[in-house]
Amino acid sequence: MALHRVARFADVPENRGLEVQIADTKIVLLRVGDQLRAYQGECPHAGAPLAEGALCHGRLICPWHKAAYRIEDGGLCEPPSLDSLRRYPLEVRDDEVWVDDQPLSDPHTPPADDERTFVIIGAGAAGTAAAAALREKGFGGRVLLIDREADTGYDRTVLSKFGIAGEMPPEEIPPLRDESLYREQRSERVIGEVTSLDAANQTLQLADGQSLGYDAALLATGGIPNPLTLPGADLPQVFVLRSKDQAQQILNTAKPGQRAVIIGDSFIALESASSLRQYGLEVTVLARHAVPFAKQFGEAVGKAIRALHEANGVVFHTEGEAAHIEGTTQVEAVRLDNGQRLPADLVLVGIGVSPATGAFTDLAMAKDQSLEVDGGMRVTDGLWAAGDIATFPLNGQPQRIEHWRLAQQQARIAAANMLGGDEHYLDVPYFWTWHFGKNCDCRGHAEAWDEVEFKGDPEHPPFIGLFGRNGVVVAAVACDEERAMAMLAERMKQPLSVDEAWRLVRE
Ligand SMILES: Cc1cc2nc3c(=O)[nH]c(=O)nc-3n(C[C@H](O)[C@H](O)[C@H](O)COP(=O)(O)OP(=O)(O)OC[C@H]3O[C@@H](n4cnc5c(N)ncnc54)[C@H](O)[C@@H]3O)c2cc1C
Ligand code: FES
Known part of the structure; x- marks a missing residue:
């Protein structure tokens, strides 16, 4: 441990952080009234420089994906980060700021002083955030995190941005939490598919025949890509994109110079168009809308995104609907209902997702097969839901919104309420999308x-x-x-x- 002189007090602005460095360690200095704090300089989520964030209402907001931390103690307030900031001891001597090169130790995992078992089904955005939040909020009981994917929960939003662009091979996508952290926090990972749930008796069944009881459960099974139901849609070069395995299958097939037809103009469809184009394929998007994303971003931004794609060689086709996929063992073309033919070596389908609630048919469902929750994300006694499967009240209206950060926020609320809290969603939804190296941020719904x-x-x-x-x-x-x-x-x-x-x- 050693203190290092890093700045003068007067160098630290009142309305933003100041980044300083001790050897290779970046540290951000923040003002709290007439005091200073020193925290890790890069966001624990994906490494954004926190000095470029905003200070507002006692919080530091990350510039990239808007995680929020309390300025007072670095505590996590909002995801997508799952961790609080590491804090460094700091002293002000005269006008000089001295910071220790070793952070204070992390708060320990709560002692195992609780008999209860909390089960989380789905280890994606919501499930992983809930497991972290339960420990952060002091739960000492058993936490079981069940997922049918063998890989530890990972950031699936990068699949369409970097995964199939060849920039981040699927096997290199980092886990949301290291295995060691699961061990340290005593969160047990179970690989398996939940096939049914009995909410009245607080039990669930796994595909391998196991039956598990729980004191509280969170359902966070996410979405399933809507399949194309056309002749030829079962050819091996017709893909959807939700998981690492699917990204790997796309990469195993796609070769620079080939022709890809993307069916749909969803965010995943157009991010995939951008990635496959960058990977060197000829890309045609079969879109229902002349201006993509006009509903979410308005005409001007939608047109700009289409123009960006076209400037990079993506072709938009907005007349006709896919009628069948031609080919016997290999995709040859997408035939449209107006007779037109779009030659293709592979097809990627991006036409939305449906809630993955097939295992929960005993629960009341909304028309879209999602689970309706109250403002505290509660389905019924002992049962909560979060993320893509949840329809929740937003400004008095039932909404189901498929955003990464929102899924994690809902999970944190559910975790608090599983522990007897009374938290509700009081934020404004936020998401981002990435096309040809440009990140578009959207706040509001x-x-x-x-x-x-x-x-x-x-x-x-x-x-x-x-x-x-x-x-x-x-x-x-x-x-x-x-x-x-x-x-x-x-x-x-x-x-x-x-x-x-x-x-x-x-x-
Ligand atoms: C390619 C792609 C790009 C995206 N990009 C963005 C973006 O840029 N910004 C943004 O805000 N959102 C983005 N999203 C949406 C975002 O990823 C989702 O809204 C978010 O993952 C929802 O979180 P979730 O926890 O509800 O579901 P998920 O993260 O999908 O996790 C659900 C988990 O449940 C598991 N599961 C399902 N059923 C069962 C079962 N019966 N038994 C056991 N396990 C089960 C699944 O294997 C999965 O791991 C993107 C999605 C995709 C697919
Ligand atoms: S890098 Fe900070 S929220 Fe993503």
């Missing part, structure tokens, strides 16, 4: 707006667009405006007028 204004031009980022309804911001969409979006992330939790939002952005 707006279905209608009556004004939209941009700073910058969506076709030439950086830009930020604010969507307003009755003078209040209902959504913000941006590219390369990370700090402004981090600031809005916190402020949009309360009704924020469009004028005030522009003032914040321009600051």
